[in-house]
Amino acid sequence: MSRIRERGWVRSLTTVERPELRVVCFPHSGGSSTAFGEWSTAMPPGVELMAVQYPGRGDRFGEPLVDDVAAMAGHAAADLLRLPPRDFVLFGHSLGAVVAYETALVLRDAGEEPRSLCVSACQPPGSVEGGDLHLAPDDEFWSTLVGLGGIEPGIADHAELRELLLPTLRSDLRAHAEYRPRPGAKPLSCAVRCYHGVGDPLVDETRLGEWAQVTSGEFTVRARPGGHFHVTTDLAELVADIVSQGRP
Numbered sequence: 001m002s003r004i005r006e007r008g009w010v011r012s013l014t015t016v017e018r019p020e021l022r023v024v025c026f027p028h029s030g031g032s033s034t035a036f037g038e039w040s041t042a043m044p045p046g047v048e049l050m051a052v053q054y055p056g057r058g059d060r061f062g063e064p065l066v067d068d069v070a071a072m073a074g075h076a077a078a079d080l081l082r083l084p085p086r087d088f089v090l091f092g093h094s095l096g097a098v099v100a101y102e103t104a105l106v107l108r109d110a111g112e113e114p115r116s117l118c119v120s121a122c123q124p125p126g127s128v129e130g131g132d133l134h135l136a137p138d139d140e141f142w143s144t145l146v147g148l149g150g151i152e153p154g155i156a157d158h159a160e161l162r163e164l165l166l167p168t169l170r171s172d173l174r175a176h177a178e179y180r181p182r183p184g185a186k187p188l189s190c191a192v193r194c195y196h197g198v199g200d201p202l203v204d205e206t207r208l209g210e211w212a213q214v215t216s217g218e219f220t221v222r223a224r225p226g227g228h229f230h231v232t233t234d235l236a237e238l239v240a241d242i243v244s245q246g247r248p
Contacts (some may be wrong), residue, residue: 159214
C-alpha cells in the first residue's frame with residue numbers, strides 16, 4: 001500500500017493495490033495535481049497514476065510558496081522514497097520538466113533511478129536563459145499566459161480569481177527563470193524522452209537535442225500538435241506513449 005501523506009507533495013490519482021508501474025507527473029507553472037486528473041481514464045490496468053502538488057494551490061493553497069526548483073525536487077523525491085519500490089516513470093511539463101529532472105537526480109543518488117524521464121515543452125537544463133515574464137505588470141503578465149492557453153476560459157476574465165492566482169504563477173515562473181542545473185551532476189542512465197508541441201513559442205526546438213546530455217541512456221524526441229499545451233491533444237495517445245517508456 002502506498003504510504004502517501006494526505007497533504008504531502010505527491011498524490012495518488014488512481015487506486016492500484018500492487019502497481020507494476022507508477023507514472024509520476026509534475027505540473028507546469030500555476031498547475032496542480034488536478035491537471036492530470038483526466039489521465040486516470042487512459043491508464044492501463046496495473047499502472048498507478050501519481051502527481052505532484054506544489055504548495056500554494058488546491059488543498060495546499062495556504063502554504064508558503066516554493067520558488068526554487070531544487071527545493072521542489074527534494075520534497076517530491078522525499079515523498080516518493082517513502083513508497084514501496086516499484087518501476088516508475090517521471091513526466092514533467094514545462095516547469096515540471098526541470099523539477100522532474102532534478103527529482104530524477106535525487107532518486108538516482110538514493111539508488112531509485114526511474115526507468116524513464118519524460119520531459120515536455122521545456123528547454124534543456126543547460127540552455128535555460130532566464131526570462132522576465134514574472135516581472136511584467138499584471139495585465140501584460142496575465143494576457144501573455146492567457147494567450148499561451150494556460151488559463152482556462154472560465155478563469156481568464158474572472159478578476160477575483162486572477163488576483164488569487166497571480167502570486168502563485170509569478171512564483172513558479174520565477175523558479176523556472178532562475179533555475180540552473182546543479183554543477184557537475186553525473187548523467188542519468190535511464191532513457192529520456194522529450195515531447196515538443198509544434199509551434200510552441202516558449203521552446204527553441206533546435207536545442208531540444210541538448211536534453212540528451214542529461215543521460216548516458218537512450219534519448220528520443222517526439223513532436224506533437226498543440227503548441228505549448230500539447231498535453232491536452234490526443235491524451236490517450238500521449239499517456240500510452242509515456243507508459244510504454246516504463247515497460248522493460
